[in-house]
Amino acid sequence: MSAETDPGPAWALVEMLAAPEATRRMRAVAQLRALGRSAVPALERGLANHSRDGVRRWCAHLLADGGYRGVAAAIVGATHDRTAAVRLLALRTLADPLRSAAFGLDPVPHLVRLARFDRSKRVRRTALRALRLRLPDPRAAAALAAEPAHDRTAAGPMPLHAVGIAAATGGLAALDGRPAEGRAVPAPAVPAGTPAWGDGAAAGR
Numbered sequence: 001m002s003a004e005t006d007p008g009p010a011w012a013l014v015e016m017l018a019a020p021e022a023t024r025r026m027r028a029v030a031q032l033r034a035l036g037r038s039a040v041p042a043l044e045r046g047l048a049n050h051s052r053d054g055v056r057r058w059c060a061h062l063l064a065d066g067g068y069r070g071v072a073a074a075i076v077g078a079t080h081d082r083t084a085a086v087r088l089l090a091l092r093t094l095a096d097p098l099r100s101a102a103f104g105l106d107p108v109p110h111l112v113r114l115a116r117f118d119r120s121k122r123v124r125r126t127a128l129r130a131l132r133l134r135l136p137d138p139r140a141a142a143a144l145a146a147e148p149a150h151d152r153t154a155a156g157p158m159p160l161h162a163v164g165i166a167a168a169t170g171g172l173a174a175l176d177g178r179p180a181e182g183r184a185v186p187a188p189a190v191p192a193g194t195p196a197w198g199d200g201a202a203a204g205r
Helices: 010-016 022-049 053-066 071-080 082-093 097-102 109-117 121-132 138-146 151-156 160-169 171-176
Strands: none
Touching: 010 022, 010 053, 022 053, 022 071, 053 071, 053 082, 082 097, 082 109, 082 121, 097 171, 109 121, 109 138, 121 138
């Protein structure tokens, strides 16, 4: 959405996210949530164009938290934001399987890009951890294998179910050069009744 397009009265609330007083910011957040989907154009505009890092961060959070369909481009765009905190928030949204599925996104190419090329060490390491949870996807395995050993270690230990998946598929061989051994540890099942991220599902809209 272009900066010249007026997204309606919700834009005044987006501007309020820059207020120095926490009470005003929280009031704006609550009102933007109450507006539901009608606030999406203003939030997309704020995420893409606002000069204040804190406002862009709030816009990314509200778009992700709402679970709205049709905002995938805005979330992906936030992974290119000039501020690491905004990129990290977008990355965590992409790394969530329920959210990325609800947005209709294949997150792996974006996770690979962030893991290999982001200028923030924290973003890179978070992306590496997210890729480990995507094994045995061959794109994730290839990206992990391409990382220096010290970077993989700094990203933290692999989750137990990811180790099992990698062992069963040969992913560990790609990661550390050892032959895959052992039986697979099954990934934990999603508990019954877990809410799916859909069009406004998170906020009951």
